[in-house]
Amino acid sequence: MSANTNAFTGGxxxxxxxxxxxxxxxxxxxxxxxxxHTVEHDAGQPDPxxxxxxxxxxxxxxxxxxxxxxxxxxxxxxxxxxxxxxxxALTREKAEARFAFVEAGATLSxxxxxxxxxxEYPDRSTTLVIEVAELGRxxxxxxxxxxxxxxxxxxxxxxxxxxLRLWADNRPLFPRGVDVVLTAGxxxxxxxxxxxxxx
Amino acid sequence: xxxxxxxxxxxxxxxxxxxxxxxxxxxxxxxxxYQVPFASREMPMPYGWGTGGVQVTASIIxxxxxxxxxxxxxxxxxxxxxxxxxxxxxxxxxxxxHTKDATIIQTRHRIPEAKLxxxxxxxxxxxxxxxxxxLEPRETETRKMHALEEYGLMHxxxxxxxxxxxxxxxxxxxxxxxxGRYVMDPSPTPKFDNPKMHMSDALQLFGAGRExxxxxxxxxxxxxxxxxxxxxxxxxxxxxxxxxxxxxxxxLDEVVLDDKGGRMFVCSDTDHCEDRREHGHVGAMLAPxxxxxx
Amino acid sequence: xxxxxKGGEAAISNAHRLLADRRRGDRSLPSVTxxxxxxxxxxxxxxxxxxxxxxxxxxxxxxVRQSRGDLIEAIFLLRAYRTTxxxxxxxxxxDTADMLVERRVSATYKDLPGGQxxxxxxxxxxxxxxxxxxxxxxxxxxxxxxxxxxEIMRVSDILAHEGLIEADGELPQDHQASDLTREPMEFPMAxxxxxxxxxRGDEGFLLALGYxxxxxxxxxxxxxxxxxxxxxxVEMEVPELGFAVSLGQIRVTECxxxxxxxxxxxxxxxxxxxxxLVFGQSERKAMSMSxxxxxxxxxxxxxxxxxxxxxxxxxxxxSDNVQATGFVEHLKLPHYVDFQAELAMVRKMRAxxxxxxxxxxxxxxxxx
Numbered sequence: 001m002s003a004n005t006n007a008f009t010g011g012x013x014x015x016x017x018x019x020x021x022x023x024x025x026x027x028x029x030x031x032x033x034x035x036x037h038t039v040e041h042d043a044g045q046p047d048p049x050x051x052x053x054x055x056x057x058x059x060x061x062x063x064x065x066x067x068x069x070x071x072x073x074x075x076x077x078x079x080x081x082x083x084x085x086x087x088x089a090l091t092r093e094k095a096e097a098r099f100a101f102v103e104a105g106a107t108l109s110x111x112x113x114x115x116x117x118x119x120e121y122p123d124r125s126t127t128l129v130i131e132v133a134e135l136g137r138x139x140x141x142x143x144x145x146x147x148x149x150x151x152x153x154x155x156x157x158x159x160x161x162x163x164l165r166l167w168a169d170n171r172p173l174f175p176r177g178v179d180v181v182l183t184a185g186x187x188x189x190x191x192x193x194x195x196x197x198x199x
Numbered sequence: 200x201x202x203x204x205x206x207x208x209x210x211x212x213x214x215x216x217x218x219x220x221x222x223x224x225x226x227x228x229x230x231x232x233y234q235v236p237f238a239s240r241e242m243p244m245p246y247g248w249g250t251g252g253v254q255v256t257a258s259i260i261x262x263x264x265x266x267x268x269x270x271x272x273x274x275x276x277x278x279x280x281x282x283x284x285x286x287x288x289x290x291x292x293x294x295x296x297h298t299k300d301a302t303i304i305q306t307r308h309r310i311p312e313a314k315l316x317x318x319x320x321x322x323x324x325x326x327x328x329x330x331x332x333x334l335e336p337r338e339t340e341t342r343k344m345h346a347l348e349e350y351g352l353m354h355x356x357x358x359x360x361x362x363x364x365x366x367x368x369x370x371x372x373x374x375x376x377x378x379g380r381y382v383m384d385p386s387p388t389p390k391f392d393n394p395k396m397h398m399s400d401a402l403q404l405f406g407a408g409r410e411x412x413x414x415x416x417x418x419x420x421x422x423x424x425x426x427x428x429x430x431x432x433x434x435x436x437x438x439x440x441x442x443x444x445x446x447x448x449x450x451l452d453e454v455v456l457d458d459k460g461g462r463m464f465v466c467s468d469t470d471h472c473e474d475r476r477e478h479g480h481v482g483a484m485l486a487p488x489x490x491x492x493x
Numbered sequence: 494x495x496x497x498x499k500g501g502e503a504a505i506s507n508a509h510r511l512l513a514d515r516r517r518g519d520r521s522l523p524s525v526t527x528x529x530x531x532x533x534x535x536x537x538x539x540x541x542x543x544x545x546x547x548x549x550x551x552x553x554x555x556x557v558r559q560s561r562g563d564l565i566e567a568i569f570l571l572r573a574y575r576t577t578x579x580x581x582x583x584x585x586x587x588d589t590a591d592m593l594v595e596r597r598v599s600a601t602y603k604d605l606p607g608g609q610x611x612x613x614x615x616x617x618x619x620x621x622x623x624x625x626x627x628x629x630x631x632x633x634x635x636x637x638x639x640x641x642x643x644e645i646m647r648v649s650d651i652l653a654h655e656g657l658i659e660a661d662g663e664l665p666q667d668h669q670a671s672d673l674t675r676e677p678m679e680f681p682m683a684x685x686x687x688x689x690x691x692x693r694g695d696e697g698f699l700l701a702l703g704y705x706x707x708x709x710x711x712x713x714x715x716x717x718x719x720x721x722x723x724x725x726x727v728e729m730e731v732p733e734l735g736f737a738v739s740l741g742q743i744r745v746t747e748c749x750x751x752x753x754x755x756x757x758x759x760x761x762x763x764x765x766x767x768x769x770l771v772f773g774q775s776e777r778k779a780m781s782m783s784x785x786x787x788x789x790x791x792x793x794x795x796x797x798x799x800x801x802x803x804x805x806x807x808x809x810x811x812s813d814n815v816q817a818t819g820f821v822e823h824l825k826l827p828h829y830v831d832f833q834a835e836l837a838m839v840r841k842m843r844a845x846x847x848x849x850x851x852x853x854x855x856x857x858x859x860x861x
Contacts, residue, residue, distance in 0.1 A: 015214065016208065016214060017209070017261065017262065019214070019217075019218075020209075020217075020259075020260075020261040023221045023259070024259065024261060026221075026225060027221075027224060027225065027228065027259060027402070028318075030228040030229055030417070031228050031402040031417045031418055032417075032418065059218070059221070060218060060221065061218075062215055062218055064219065065222070098222075118346075119346040119347070120342050120343070120345075120346045122230050123223070123226035123227070123230060123236075127225070146231050146378050146417040146419065146420040146421075147417035147419055147420065148419055149398075149418075149419045174230075174380070175230050175233055175380065175381075179225070179226070179229045192228060192229030192417075194229060194230075194231065194378065194417075207577060211577075213577065236677030236678075236679070237677055238674070238675050238676050238677050239677075240576045241569075241572045241573050241575070241576040241674070241815065242573065242576075243573040245569070245818065245819035245822060245823065246815065246818075246819030246820055246823075247819040247820040247821075247822065247823025247826075248819060248826065250819075270826070270827060271828075271829055271830045272830060275501045276501065276827055277501050277504065277505060277827075278826055280501035280502050284505075307826075308828070308830045308831060309830055326820070338680060338806060339681075339806060364842060365842075365845065366842075368838055368842070370831070370834035370835055370837070370838045371830075371831040371834050371835075372831075387828075387831050388830075389831060389833070389834040390834070391834070409816050409819060409820055411677050411678065435834060435837055437837075450830070450833075451833070452829060453836065467833075
């Protein structure tokens, strides 16, 4: 993939059907945590945003969903690209963000500053899309919870160091909490707040 | 005013509406049994006739899907016919009556008899999504009860029922607890179908259009009907077998035959019944003679 | 039988064909045109526009024709169409002080700047069926005069000069007008959202609720400060231009109800407001709306909530006639699966009672 820095190129060539297909993968991914899905279409997203993360942004974001970007993305054309193609506004306030995109290797300090929803409205929480090096290879983790028959093993390379600790803090907040999509290039997997992860 | 009146997007809803509903569906899946508020749209069919289910189906359906629509378990009830025709018209989607061939099944009041499989989505049409509504009409109150996991009142109500009627007399829309947290209304399916929700291989989505709520049960998730140790939950049983296919242990419709008390019982799930008959099963009514049917 | 096996499609299509036939009626009569409906059944068209929240006379007239004159059905048709329309933005607030007034009456002053203008009203007509309307007799042109330059002051502004009436509702600077057709509803509501719900609420429902407040169920001592009907400009800010451009005129009915308020520890006695604004000409709706708006402000004004009209969740949850008619009428859809479950339960419970009774009799027999 060539280095793309242009915010005004790309986008879905067939938005109705491509976003439907990406959404179905996301829905299946949330319903079956840990299942790995592969994005076929290239939305022409600027570096360093990956194709899966780019497609997810175009599928779910619009002017009703403020978007937060990690430092690496903020410095690139990613914000402009998401804004131009989806209409979403960027926010610096984690708590306002409906979606947060985090580049590979970024340091995660806490999920608590993102919106966790309220006890009455736990749905009003941020969904984090975090890029990792690779899915389907690497360190093995065992997932369990709704959507998983007994348990499921997944391999992840490059999961941020603090992730397991932050996730362990997120789980007991239920029904509040963030939901996570891990992306790696064209592939992604979903981790709804109900999923337990054991190393 | 003229020709452009009749234009609509694929699956009727505009893309922004679909995105809004899709986001609600994802949150619903990640908080099993919790009712996510959504900005339900006015659909070209009346509220109470499946607008919630239709909006959910319209937001998830794609050209690869095969859609089945049932009402009361039957593919040929008028409202099922009407909703199926709607999606054929606005999404040009393949339709089927065979449960096993469908990728999306939209339903009102029944869960198919055949075990649903991985990859299938069951979309329920829901009139009143709030299981606590019959105890407390106010949304402001019931929302608090869910927030605090304060379901004592529900148990009191069910126990009162036992005190008065000697049993829990709720026969449909029987409340369940999902993944040990949220009490949920399974929609007005007979309680006969409740066990099918438990640890299903399929994803279950619920849409309530007029009440503007979407909720979900992911696959392989605990769905437990509320009960008491001394009054355990039990489902309906039928003494008869299906008069057409001889099926036992399925939900039956009572069909009145004459004005002298004559009646027969047939499968409510029409596809299940047809499939059995195709495989050579014969019920009393269709048997060449009484002996053959036993 | 409406569950004719495999017959559903044909049955539906035949039903629709019969409906079209009944809609057209006797073919020897000319069919009614959209223009005729818009011109001669204008108040029906107004109601459809108001409760569908879509200002388009021709489409509303089409809906009236298509629905055979069933106005709730027409409202439903127009709303289902409205949903599919793209949004371009919000208009700037209407300035009803700048209205081209056709009717304006105040019940609180004998005369006032701008005068009392009766306009096209049924008031003071004697309700006698008019045989001249059986034939198509010529109708006189209306009497006209040049519009005066005199400003038609709003009665609320007159009272405000003296500080006798509360300020017009205040919203925070950054408040964005919300839209209940785009966002899920949540209680309690901001007043703007509540007014939107009331403006598209069912006329009959609001009329009954408004009436109930007059009969003591949440009494709020109303005076009609003023009702005005006429055309106002709709404008929209265009960021690229830096000023508002006109999108055209619409006819609206506005009612400002002036209500007694005893005052509280925080506020001296002054009049309070109830507000009604609807598309087209509909005094009944605008007046009912302003009564209900005032009643629903009970909590804000520290009044006891004792009556249905003061109960926001009750009123707003049930004011929408398209929702209400859908849910009431859905009862005619098949429910036989659930009914079967109930049948079995009732039979079982009766059998239990019967068995218990027989048991008692046997015991009694044995005892004897």
